[in-house]
Amino acid sequence: MFEFWTGGEAIPIWGFVVRATIVYVYIFLIVKILGQRSMSSIDALDFIFGVVIGDILGEPLTDGSLPLGGPVSAAATIAALHLGLSYFALKAPRFRRVIEDEPIILMRHGVILYEELRKAKITLEAFMMDLRLSSASDLTEIDYAILEMNGQISVIKKSSYESVTLRDMNKNTVSKGYSTVLIEDGEIIEANVKKVGTIDWLRNEIHKQGYANPKDIFVMTIDEAGQTYISPKNISMNV
Template sequence: MLDFWTGNQSLPIYGFFIRAVIIYLYIFTIVKILGQRSMGSIDPLDFIFGVVIGDILGEPLTDGELPLTGPFAAAATIGCIHLSLSFIALKTPRFRRVIENEPLIIMKHGMILHEQLKKSKVTLESLLMGLRLNNVSDLTEVDYAIIEMNGQISVIKKDQYNPVTLNDLKQEKASSGYPKILIEDGMLVMRNIEKITTVEHVKEILHKKGYTYRDIFMMSMNEAGQVYISPKKSATNHV
């Protein structure tokens, strides 16, 4: 009666149908528990999870002798490990840099950075394809090109090639460049701060708006000095 679960050398065809439905619903449940992150981006952690889960739960679909209890327990264990690593990476920026690739700049101010291309294992043809997919056919329009953590190429165009807004018509803008994260989840990102400003300047900006750096979820600054600040929900001061 429960051959579809315990396995049988002569498992009937309907048993495989039942297994397929159960395994599909089980994987669907695991993905829903893990959240959209596992579906929306394919980084090394998600890739490993997908391959291992597929291997564990794929074999019982073709081998009717295997019971489902072992694969289900193994898949649940892998799901818990994946969820735990994702949570730790969310709360610990240093650990996140170990398991997730940081964005890598491969074009800066319109110049192709050859060493960065080699480091990211990206060919010139792949770079050009990525630019075309971002509606860039003229390389002189590019200010920055970045290899994101999911392997895709994103592009920041020079300001003169961006759509004109009413604000642009009133004043001439300096090149905004590539924004760097200065504060992440209440912690100063010193390696970025030292490149474009100082800790004192960051604290001064926050003080004028009624914040301390511990109140901030994210703060970024581009090369034109334009600042974006997103406070934590728990922050008490708002401007």
Template sequence: MEVWNGSEDLPIYGFIIRATIIYVYIFMVVKILGQRSMVSFHPIDFIFAVIIGDVVGEPLSSGDIALGGPLAAASFIAGLHLTLSYLALKNARIRRIVEAEPIIIINKGHILVDEMRKAKITVESLMMDLRLNQASDLTEIDYAILEPNGQISVIKKSKYDSLTPNDMMKVPPEKGYPSVLILEGKINYANLEKLGLTTAWLQEQAESHGFESIKEIFLLTMDDRSKRIFVSGQTMRDIV
């Protein structure tokens, strides 16, 4: 009970157990909240992460603090965060309050200084983000937008866009989804069955790429449309 209630003389194994409990708890919270909090890091997600880290982190450093209170507070905050996210998803008015609106920094090739100041973006920071978007030449940019997650997206002028097959009146074959058939020498039977293939076919592919056994293959994938195969061995000498 002293692991849960806390003690000034909490032994080392007590901290280890506490760390395990909090890790499992945070893992479950992230699973419940979904991938949005990790992939698209909005300001509300940042606030949630900071508060949760502070609340559940203190019992790990102070053995005399009980776990019940911090975990209950963290659960309430997680529930509040999930509720706000759900309401923002369902209601446009709440979404405008909870989530920031995109801010146009460059409009039709012209830098909007007032919007830059509003977003607290310096010229150096803007230039860095443009370089990261492969848009270092300002004359090629039509629009630059500061997105709600803090990243800057760039739309180039049409004449500077990359040429596509559609521009050349070409219709290339459709690209499919690469399915993993072998990973670290082990066969993915679910994908094999989905594509209507057999282990005998896999063995033939392994031999045709210079492998004696399937176990020598680190990764083998096949595109479900073009049927193109990628094979890589377990060692550098086996890479195809």
């Protein structure tokens, strides 16, 4: 009966289904405990953790003869070590430099640092490609180029090539902030509406925009400046 956990030579199909469910929920809980990470900011340690966890828990899903208890315990140990290292790095800045790479300056004051490129094992062609991907193909505009700890190259342009902002023009503007979804797929999200107004207020707003019913709206949002956006549910492709 418990072959899905202990393993066996002829584990039934339902056993694999149960194993897959257990592993999925288990990994989900581990990720929630470790905390949210931006996919673009995953460092080498996070990558190694993901590969090891996948290897430990992946094999029992395809080989029914392997018990599940051992891999689950091993994954918990790896997760605890990873969480411990991350926590210790937050508390001990000196130790942080051991497990996290220092940013490497590849270009300073418009000059490409050849030795730093070699240190980072980046060819000139790869460096130029990353600059183009950062919308900085003109080398004369770049002040600094930095290889960050997640492997991406960030670019700081010279002040004379920075985009002009409203503040530079001595003009003030209201911050739009975060947009809140009020209607999604024709359904009013009452919890969000209560944050900015009432249902009656919402209905008046959609009537002002020319809509008779929330069902006609695919999505409606409002930002912190009070500006609303509406996308209708049914729209002609010829528009």
